[in-house]
Amino acid sequence: MVTTVQPRQRVSLKDAKSFSAFTNLVKTQERQKEVRQRLTAQLQTTLDVEKLLTIFYKEVQQVVQVGGIVYQISDQDNLTVSLGQQHTHRCTYQLSSETEAMGEITLSRSKRFIEEELTILEGLFSTLYFPLKNSLAYRAAIMAARKDPLTNTWNRAAMDETLAREVELSKRHNQPMSILMLDIDHFKAVNDRYGHSAGDIILQETAKIINHASRQTDLLFRYGGEEFLLVLNKTDHNGATIIAERIRQALEAHAVKCGESEITVTSSIGVASCRSTDSTEDLVGRADKALYQAKIAGRNQTQSGELTGNS
Numbered sequence: 248m249v250t251t252v253q254p255r256q257r258v259s260l261k262d263a264k265s266f267s268a269f270t271n272l273v274k275t276q277e278r279q280k281e282v283r284q285r286l287t288a289q290l291q292t293t294l295d296v297e298k299l300l301t302i303f304y305k306e307v308q309q310v311v312q313v314g315g316i317v318y319q320i321s322d323q324d325n326l327t328v329s330l331g332q333q334h335t336h337r338c339t340y341q342l343s344s345e346t347e348a349m350g351e352i353t354l355s356r357s358k359r360f361i362e363e364e365l366t367i368l369e370g371l372f373s374t375l376y377f378p379l380k381n382s383l384a385y386r387a388a389i390m391a392a393r394k395d396p397l398t399n400t401w402n403r404a405a406m407d408e409t410l411a412r413e414v415e416l417s418k419r420h421n422q423p424m425s426i427l428m429l430d431i432d433h434f435k436a437v438n439d440r441y442g443h444s445a446g447d448i449i450l451q452e453t454a455k456i457i458n459h460a461s462r463q464t465d466l467l468f469r470y471g472g473e474e475f476l477l478v479l480n481k482t483d484h485n486g487a488t489i490i491a492e493r494i495r496q497a498l499e500a501h502a503v504k505c506g507e508s509e510i511t512v513t514s515s516i517g518v519a520s521c522r523s524t525d526s527t528e529d530l531v532g533r534a535d536k537a538l539y540q541a542k543i544a545g546r547n548q549t550q551s552g553e554l555t556g557n558s
Contacts, residue, residue: 282306282309282310283370283371283374285306286302286303286306286371286374287374289302289306290302290303290374290375290378291378293382294381294382294385294386295382296318296326296328296379296382296383296386297328299375299378299379299382300316300318300328300330301330303316303371303374303375304316304330304331306371307354307368307371310367310371311360311364311367311368312356313331313354313355313356314331314332314333314334314355314356314357315329315330315331315332315333315334315354315355315356316329316330316331316352316353316354316355317329317330317333317352317353317355318350318351318352318353319350319351319353320348320349320350320351320383321350325463326350326386333355334355334356334357335355335357336355336356336357336358336359336360337353337354337355338353338354338355338360338365338368339351339352339353339354340352340353340369340372342372342375342379344376344380349379349380349383350383352372354368393405395468395469397447397450397451397469398450398451398453398454398469399451399454400454400458400467400468400469400475401466401467401468401469402468402469403468403469403470403471405468406468406470406476406478407527409466409468409478410426410478410527410530410531411527413478413480413521414521414525414526414527414530416480417480417521418521418523418525422480422481423481423482423483423484423486423520423521424478424479424480424481424482424520424521425479425482425483425484425486425487425518425519425520425521426476426477426478426479426487426518426519426520426530426531426534427476427477427479427487427490427491427494427516427517427518427534428470428474428475428476428516428517428519428531428534428535428537428538429457429474429475429476429477429491429494429514429515429516429517429538430473430474430514430515430516430538430542431449431450431453431473431474431512431513431514432512432513432514432515432542432546432547433512433546434446434449434472434473434512437449437510437512441505441508441510444505445505445506445508445510448503448505449503449505449510449512450469450473452501452503453473453475453498453512453514454467454469454475456494456497456498456501457475457477457494457498459497460490460493460494460497461477461479461490461493461494462479462490464480464481465477465478465479465480465490466478474538476531476534477490477494482520483520484518484520484551484553487518487520488518488549488551491516491518491549492549494514494516495513495514495516495547495548495549498512498513498514499511499513499514499547513546513547514547515538515541515542515546515547515548515549515550516537516538516541516548516549516550517533517534517535517536517537517538517539517540517541517549517550517551517552518534518537518549518550518551518552518553519531519533519534519537519551519552519553520552520553533552533553534552536552537550537551537552538550
């Protein structure tokens with residue numbers, strides 16, 4: 248039976264006065280002070296959220312037995328950090344400042360938490376406030392630098408890094424991985440006829456439709472101009488083709504309102520799946536060739552990169 252102590256309790260980390268820092272569960276006041284001071288100092292050494300929580304988790308274990316910790320925050324990429332092993336008995340806290348949500352943290356172990364231990368944990372949370380706030384702000388700035396400002400998709404710099412990682416993971420773990428290369432058909436004609444502001448709206452709406460028609464785990468990048476690239480991890484070629492067709496049909500069925508006009512656009516899509524000998528350039532090259540084949544075959548269709556290049 249799973250027990251949850253004080254589920255989804257709201258903890259205002261800034262109001263440290265509301266926390267009783269330590270209780271007589273800890274052997275001496277000096278030990279309690281030592282752990283708190285060490286934790287406060289160590290949390291100032293990094294702006295990386297995962298490293299920060301690793302430090303916090305290790306120090307918490309010095310005063311309260313904890314088997315695992317999970318931190319989650321719903322933002323642009325739904326960050327989750329999981330440390331240790333997760334158990335049946337849990338205490339979960341929502342973390343917040345006066346003005347913003349800072350995610351939630353769940354601690355778990357194989358036996359129930361008692362009230363005195365929860366008081367200790369809440370005292371330690373007060374040391375986490377400023378380091379976590381700073382690390383989240385730093386992370387948001389890094390993410391903003393990796394985003395395309397018009398479509399709010401990831402940019403080329405983020406794409407290069409992600410593709411290199413996903414190709415390596417695919418080969419290391421022998422897992423399928425595919426990409427889609429998508430181009431908006433006759434985009435220049437849309438710009439010429441309706442103006443660049445309408446073209447911008449088309450790009451924004453296209454990105455939204457692709458995201459809606461794909462899965463939460465898929466990553467969308469603006470490749471350049473009117474081209475997008477979608478990374479599909481743990482997805483074989485058949486699965487990728489199904490997703491590509493779902494996106495293509497969704498775009499064809501959607502009329503984009505631009506001022507007084509409603510504009511319907513179509514797309515051409517190339518599909519390629521990672522091979523054991525692939526570099527990122529090989530994979531993108533096959534997807535690009537497949538996209539070219541879709542264009543010369545009449546546009547508004549999906550073509551397979553497995554039929555191009557060497558088998």
